[in-house]
Amino acid sequence: MKRTRFDSDICAIARTLDVIGDWWSVLIIRDALGGVRRFSDFQQKLGAAKNVLTTRLKELVAAGILKTGPASDGTAYREYLPTEKAQALLPVLVALAQWGSENLFDKGETCSVPVDAANRRPLAPIKLHARDGRVLSASDILMTKFGKC
């Protein structure tokens, strides 16, 4: 079934999901932030079909999450570079990684997560804070409507 589009949805979660499109997009952003630049390298790393990858890359460029540029080595290849909007998605990627490593891996199992460049260790678990600094637990958070962005 074709997924409904959420363009006009006032829910910021749904609207983000509409732009990132599907899980391929998230994995492409992961790899772009990890230094992958070329179509053939994305393809090899992800194992995605060419047409799927082409569509997703175009969508991410249209959304301003990736931008294209000439190859850094002077060859005729085009490269895909992550923008600030891609970097701003790091909390999403880190949150997905932290939930997965906590819930879907056995203790001691080999596992890949984003790491601190200074010491190659996983980041601290994300904590949710109120504007006044209070740490919020699940019961302190409402999923209800808020007025204006």
Added chain:
Amino acid sequence: MKRTRFDSDICAIARTLDVIGDWWSVLIIRDALGGVRRFSDFQQKLGAAKNVLTTRLKELVAAGILKTGPASDGTAYREYLPTEKAQALLPVLVALAQWGSENLFDKGETCSVPVDAANRRPLAPIKLHARDGRVLSASDILMTKFGKC
């Protein structure tokens, strides 16, 4: 095209994506955390086809993210309740909402995001920290492999 499954992938992001399945699952979790309990209410709120919703709810129960129970009002309906694993996905939902409200809404446009129950205000923007407390920017984070979970 059918999405490749990432079960055996050592990347914690990919493995989480494999469990949450698709965007419907994320929206179901959003609504479950927001107090929706019954099939018909999920259906009405999401506008998802019955078969899609049935499949996604089953998957979320199998993954331990939702659990079923008798209706709180004593009727014959079954209810779907979020577990701790669902609550632990709040950082993912909040990160998606914050990116969306920052990048996909006009200033002053009506927008719905998770809010602080104490004052109905949006949460503070998520910051990523190292284990020793340093705030990390995008350039401080590597998407490379880490050894063990």
